[in-house]
Amino acid sequence: MPELDDAALLALRHGSAADKARLERMAEGDPALRERLAEWDRQDAALHALYDPVAEEPLPERLTAALARPAAPSPRMWRFAAMLAPLAVGIALGWGAAHWTGDGAGGADSLLASAIRAHDTYVVEVVHPVEVPASDEAHMTKWLSKRVGQQLAVPDLTANGFHLVGGRVLPDTRGAAALMMYEDDQGQRLTLYIAPEPRQPETALRFADKGPTRGVWWVEGDLGCAVVGDLPKDRLKAVATLAYDQLTGA
Amino acid sequence: MTFLDEIEACLPSLRRYAFALLRNRDAADDLVQDTLERALSRRHLWRGEGPLRAWLFRILLNRFRDDRRRGRASLTVVGVMVEPAVSGGQDERLDLREVHEAMGRLPADQRAALLLVGLEGMSLAEAARILELPEGTLASRLGRARAELRTMTGRSGPRGERKAAEP
Numbered sequence: 001m002p003e004l005d006d007a008a009l010l011a012l013r014h015g016s017a018a019d020k021a022r023l024e025r026m027a028e029g030d031p032a033l034r035e036r037l038a039e040w041d042r043q044d045a046a047l048h049a050l051y052d053p054v055a056e057e058p059l060p061e062r063l064t065a066a067l068a069r070p071a072a073p074s075p076r077m078w079r080f081a082a083m084l085a086p087l088a089v090g091i092a093l094g095w096g097a098a099h100w101t102g103d104g105a106g107g108a109d110s111l112l113a114s115a116i117r118a119h120d121t122y123v124v125e126v127v128h129p130v131e132v133p134a135s136d137e138a139h140m141t142k143w144l145s146k147r148v149g150q151q152l153a154v155p156d157l158t159a160n161g162f163h164l165v166g167g168r169v170l171p172d173t174r175g176a177a178a179l180m181m182y183e184d185d186q187g188q189r190l191t192l193y194i195a196p197e198p199r200q201p202e203t204a205l206r207f208a209d210k211g212p213t214r215g216v217w218w219v220e221g222d223l224g225c226a227v228v229g230d231l232p233k234d235r236l237k238a239v240a241t242l243a244y245d246q247l248t249g250a
Numbered sequence: 251m252t253f254l255d256e257i258e259a260c261l262p263s264l265r266r267y268a269f270a271l272l273r274n275r276d277a278a279d280d281l282v283q284d285t286l287e288r289a290l291s292r293r294h295l296w297r298g299e300g301p302l303r304a305w306l307f308r309i310l311l312n313r314f315r316d317d318r319r320r321g322r323a324s325l326t327v328v329g330v331m332v333e334p335a336v337s338g339g340q341d342e343r344l345d346l347r348e349v350h351e352a353m354g355r356l357p358a359d360q361r362a363a364l365l366l367v368g369l370e371g372m373s374l375a376e377a378a379r380i381l382e383l384p385e386g387t388l389a390s391r392l393g394r395a396r397a398e399l400r401t402m403t404g405r406s407g408p409r410g411e412r413k414a415a416e417p
Contacts, residue, residue, distance in 0.1 A: 006393035011385065014367045014374040014392070040368075043399055046349040047270065047369040055266035060279055063261060066286045067254055127258050 013040065068126040068187065112208055112215045114172055115193035115226035118179050119213060123189045129181050130166030140167045144178040150223060152194060155246040157182050160239040162190050174198070190229040192243055197224035205244055207237065216240035220248055253293060256302045257286065263370055264306060270365050271314065273354055281317070285310040307380045311362060318358065344403050352402035360395035363388055
């Protein structure tokens with residue numbers, strides 16, 4: 001067998017499974033070749049020993065943060081969202097705030113407390129803030145509507161600078177709840193939380209604070225809705241009003 | 251798996267590769283971040299042809315070359331802490347510090363090539379596509395890199411005649 005040079009041997013060593021098998025057969029009767037292959041194995045083992053620890057470290061925040069900015073949604077999608085919005089249900093007025101803020105009988109189970117909990121849980125998620133991305137909005141809308149048990153609309157909040165990131169289903173004491181996450185160009189996130197609220201009186205928009213996280217909530221039909229975010233009060237109210245108008249078809 | 255999930259799954263090996271290539275933590279993560287931002291801004295250009303990993307490595311290496319051309323990553327090898335994963339390197343193991351230093355003395359194109367196959371486990375064909383080289387050219391480059399490495403790590407005895415260490 002003609003002796004192969006290193007380049008030819010390396011082409012086999014880093015080639016197909018058949019190439020590697022051929023190289024092994026060649027090495028069987030060739031101690032010099034075996035030693036050369038063993039040296040290359042040692043080199044690779046040393047590279048792994050040196051550099052593998054880097055791959056096992058948690059990812060630095062700046063990299064996960066870079067991953068958290070999804071590409072801007074296409075204008076076509078927003079026309080679709082605008083079409084869907086008027087499908088949402090109607091609204092009336094009146095409820096006691098204590099139930100919602102978690103201070104009253106509703107306690108931790110109140111709509112706003114659940115919404116804030118959901119927001120706080122997922123707002124920090126860089127890679128998996130949602131289960132269905134905005135790019136699959138039609139599917140998301142169908143899925144969330146089916147799980148919550150009512151036709152839902154996905155409000156278009158671009159007028160206030162927020163685009164849809166996507167949505168997910170969450171367990172709520174009253175049944176399955178829908179979470180839709182939005183984000184502005186600075187990466188500021190907003191959660192729209194919609195949960196079943198059967199047999200509750202309907203309300204107008206109400207505002208509540210819980211630390212830096214603020215929420216605006218209302219009940220309409222059999223649904224409770226909350227818009228939650230770490231936003232200035234005025235901006236939050238403006239964006240909640242926009243969501244409210246679209247969800248109620250106003 | 252979504253596009254972002256797939257990218258995330260590649261990040262650990264991109265970081266490992268960038269560190270081995272640049273030998274400096276901050277510079278390595280700068281390069282990976284650069285790669286990531288470029289990949290995300292060009293995601294509409296990615297049509298799912300070939301593995302995403304190869305696409306990301308190609309972007310990373312293009313950035314690496316651009317940076318070198320601009321003289322930004324001047325490959326200073328200062329105070330790199332390497333914790334050897336094994337102590338008391340016996341004959342069957344190479345001295346890790348020696349290997350790390352030798353890698354730093356390899357020409358960058360040889361280091362980039364050797365790390366793709368030796369560390370990242372890519373085939374010659376895959377690495378050749380990433381480096382945009384003919385496979386034969388890459389095989390020769392790997393041969394030179396491995397021979398240099400052997401010389402620098404004291405394993406340069408006549409080929410095949412090197413015996414196990416004397417007792």
